[in-house]
Amino acid sequence: xxxxxxxQKQTNKEDSFSRNLAMAQQLARRIDAEGGRVFFVGGxxxxxxxxxxxxxxxxxxxxxxxxxxxxxxxxxxxVTEMGASFGVFGLKGYDLDIAMPRKEEAIGRGHKDFKVDxxxxxxxxxxxxxxxxxxxxxxxxxxxxEIVDHFGGVEDLKKGILRHVNPETFVEDPLRVLRGAQFAxxxxxxxxxxxxxxxxxxxxxxxxxxxxxGELEKALLKAEHPSVxxxxxxxxxxxxxxxxxxxxxxxxxQDPVHHPEGDVWTHTMLVLDQAALLRDQAKEPLYFMLAALxxxxxxxxSKEKLEKDGRYHAYGHEQAGxxxxxxxVSRLTNEHALSKYVLNMTKLHMRPNMNAKQKAKQLAMNxxxxxxxxxxxxxxxxxxxxxxxxxxxxxxxxxAYLEEHFSVFQEMMARPYVMGRDLIEAxxxxxxxxxxxxxxxxxxxxxxxxxxxxxxxxxxYRKQ
Numbered sequence: 001x002x003x004x005x006x007x008q009k010q011t012n013k014e015d016s017f018s019r020n021l022a023m024a025q026q027l028a029r030r031i032d033a034e035g036g037r038v039f040f041v042g043g044x045x046x047x048x049x050x051x052x053x054x055x056x057x058x059x060x061x062x063x064x065x066x067x068x069x070x071x072x073x074x075x076x077x078x079v080t081e082m083g084a085s086f087g088v089f090g091l092k093g094y095d096l097d098i099a100m101p102r103k104e105e106a107i108g109r110g111h112k113d114f115k116v117d118x119x120x121x122x123x124x125x126x127x128x129x130x131x132x133x134x135x136x137x138x139x140x141x142x143x144x145x146e147i148v149d150h151f152g153g154v155e156d157l158k159k160g161i162l163r164h165v166n167p168e169t170f171v172e173d174p175l176r177v178l179r180g181a182q183f184a185x186x187x188x189x190x191x192x193x194x195x196x197x198x199x200x201x202x203x204x205x206x207x208x209x210x211x212x213x214g215e216l217e218k219a220l221l222k223a224e225h226p227s228v229x230x231x232x233x234x235x236x237x238x239x240x241x242x243x244x245x246x247x248x249x250x251x252x253x254q255d256p257v258h259h260p261e262g263d264v265w266t267h268t269m270l271v272l273d274q275a276a277l278l279r280d281q282a283k284e285p286l287y288f289m290l291a292a293l294x295x296x297x298x299x300x301x302s303k304e305k306l307e308k309d310g311r312y313h314a315y316g317h318e319q320a321g322x323x324x325x326x327x328x329v330s331r332l333t334n335e336h337a338l339s340k341y342v343l344n345m346t347k348l349h350m351r352p353n354m355n356a357k358q359k360a361k362q363l364a365m366n367x368x369x370x371x372x373x374x375x376x377x378x379x380x381x382x383x384x385x386x387x388x389x390x391x392x393x394x395x396x397x398x399x400a401y402l403e404e405h406f407s408v409f410q411e412m413m414a415r416p417y418v419m420g421r422d423l424i425e426a427x428x429x430x431x432x433x434x435x436x437x438x439x440x441x442x443x444x445x446x447x448x449x450x451x452x453x454x455x456x457x458x459x460x461y462r463k464q
Contacts, residue, residue, distance in 0.1 A: 017055040020096045023076065024059050027098070028142035030072050036064035039124070039139040039148065041099075046135045049147075049157055050187070058097040059142060060127065065120055066100060073098065087118035101127035104169070125150040132176045133183070133195075134163045163192040170195075174202045178215035181232040185223035196236055204241045212242050213332050220289040226276055227269035245328045246293070248300040253312045261390035264299045271295070271388030278380045287338050288377045290329070291345035292384055297324040298346075318350050344373040345381055352382035356398040365405040366412065366446040375406060416451040417441070418458055426459055437462055 028038035039060050040048075047054035061069055066087065073079045078092040087100035101122035104115070124139060131137035134153035140146065147154065151165050162180055164170040177199040184191055191199070219229035230246065233239050239247040249264035259267055275292035282288035298321020299314040325346045329339045351368050369375040379402050386395050418441035420434065428434070440461050444454040 016095060017057070020055075020057045020094050023091065023094050023096055024057055024142055027059070027061075027072065027076060030075070031061055031064060031069070032143060034064050034068055034072070036068075036120075037062045038142045040142055041128075041139050042131075042136055045138040045140045045147070046153075046157065048140070049138070049154065056095070058099065060099050060101060060139070061120070062101055062122075062124065062127070063120060066118065069098075069100065069120075086116045102130070104130050104172075124148050129166050130169055131165050132170065132173070132179060134165055135183075137165050160187070160189045161192050162189050162195060164195045164198060167198055170198060171202050174204050174207055175211050175215070177202050177204060177233075177236065177238055178207075178212060181229045181236075181238075182215045182219045182223075184232050185219045185226055185228035188224070188228070191232060196232075200236045200238065202238075204238060207242075209332050216332070217286055220276075220293070221279065221285055224276060225273050226289065227272050230269065230272075242331065243328070245297045245300070245324045248324075249297065252300050252303055254299070255311045255313060257311065259389055264296055267388055268293065268296055270390075271384050274384035274388045275381070278384060282377050282380055283374050284341060284377060287341040287374075288345075288380065290338065291342045291349070291377070291381055294321075294325045294328055294342060295346050295349045295381065295385065297321040297328065300324070318347055321346055341373050344371075345378060348372055348378055349381050349385055352379060352402055353386055353398055356401045359401070362405055362408055363447055365402075366409050366448075369406060369409045370442075370446055375409070379403070379406065412445070412448055415445075417445045418451055418454050422451075422455055423458070426455065428459075428462065433462070 024038070024040070031038050039062065040057065041060045042058045044054050044057050064072075069089070070079065073089055073091060076091060077094070080090040080092055081088075087102050089098045090096060091098070100118050100120050101124075103117045103119060103122065103126070128137040128139060128148075128150055134151040134156045136153070137149075137151050138153040139148040141148070152163075156163050162183055164176075170176055180191055180195065180199060183189060216229075220226050223229065230239070230243070233243070234247070234250070246265075246268070249268060252264040254262070254264060254267060261267055261270060272289070272292050275289055279285045279289055296314075296317065298317035298319065301324070302314045302317040302320040304313050304315060322343055325343055326339065329342055333339075348368065348371060355364060355368060369378075372378045382402070383395055383399065386398060387393055418438070420430070420438060423434070423437060424430070428437075437458055441454055441458045444457055449457065
């Protein structure tokens with residue numbers, strides 16, 4: 001069923017793309033007849049040259065007045081003004097951004113603090129100079145397929161280099177620092193030294209949290225190695241503003257016996273990349289990746305060195321890290337469900353592998369799974385944490401143990417169990433002790449006690 005739904009969703013997406021593309025070509029022909037020219041711009045051209053799928057089409061219209069463009073668009077359908085004052089339009093029923101050339105001038109420190117001047121006759125080079133990176137400044141004629149490349153974007157694409165277009169305009173938008181790190185992670189590109197140096201001078205404090213989350217989400221969910229995003233921010237000295245708790249684990253030592261890879265930062269980055277291999281299996285991929293990112297923040301405040309053998313320990317770091325995790329997440333988003341999930345995962349992340357090592361009984365495993373917001377994702381996190389270390393670690397034994405006990409837990413949870421209505425039918429009235437009785441019944445359920453026996457025991461408990 002899920003496969004059919006995924007296939008249908010993909011088919012709908014492809015049909016929508018074909019319609020958008022056909023409309024772009026139709027508009028290009030009409031505009032060409034009026035003496036204008038239409039270009040594909042932005043990520044669509046970049047991904048086309050990289051042979052990557054991109055269903056988002058943006059076009060830019062040159063050489064005709066704004067009123068003439070509005071007239072042509074009205075003839076093609078209902079015009080939606082996505083940002084008419086910025087020269088950006090759309091057509092109802094189409095996912096197609098239609099823009100006119102414009103100049104932008106920063107008038108403040110915020111991401112949106114720009115004065116925009118629309119100029120249909122600006123020319124392709126001046127229009128493209130406002131773009132962030134050379135690979136995103138590429139344009140392609142919709143009708144002829146000609147690539148317009150004023151800043152060496154094609155060559156930079158071939159070499160896998162992220163290079164800024166213009167130093168003056170680049171620093172006007174601080175989000176570009178995050179975009180650079182995100183592109184480096186997604187495309188496995190290197191950032192040009194002068195671009196990296198320029199990025200280190202930008203103040204990121206004016207950005208809104210949702211803008212940070214937008215770039216972070218792309219890095220966590222689209223990159224094969226999300227660690228590159230954070231390594232690049234670290235190299236640019238840009239971790240501190242939005243990820244200070246993460247920066248705090250740099251240089252924090254670990255026990256070399258269990259963590260030969262080195263400090264907590266190195267371990268965290270390895271765990272993050274291991275989590276990326278598992279994220280498609282996660283119930284909540286974004287939440288899961290954030291849990292992997294923040295799971296060991298507590299090691300920065302709970303580290304302890306045993307002088308007798310020179311080994312480091314971080315006893316209780318999972319509990320000590322909770323305030324730090326809460327602070328880190330709340331800086332990025334006020335989404336309660338996300339925060340609750342990541343805090344729960346942080347608190348429990350050590351226990352699956354500890355229980356497996358100690359061959360814990362089924363009851364202990366049941367209690368763990370029951371305490372977890374998402375036990376399926378907790379098991380994935382435990383795997384990423386176990387394998388996110390230097391060396392050849394074998395997780396197969398732990399995996400088999402955990403999967404076996406989780407299967408038993410699922411079977412037990414599928415059995416009939418005592419609910420509130422059962423207590424009411426037995427003659428009890430809901431009162432302040434009701435929740436205590438249900439909690440007692442739930443403990444019996446986790447112990448595998450059949451419903452009938454659990455009900456009798458719960459009623460007997462009530463009479464005590």
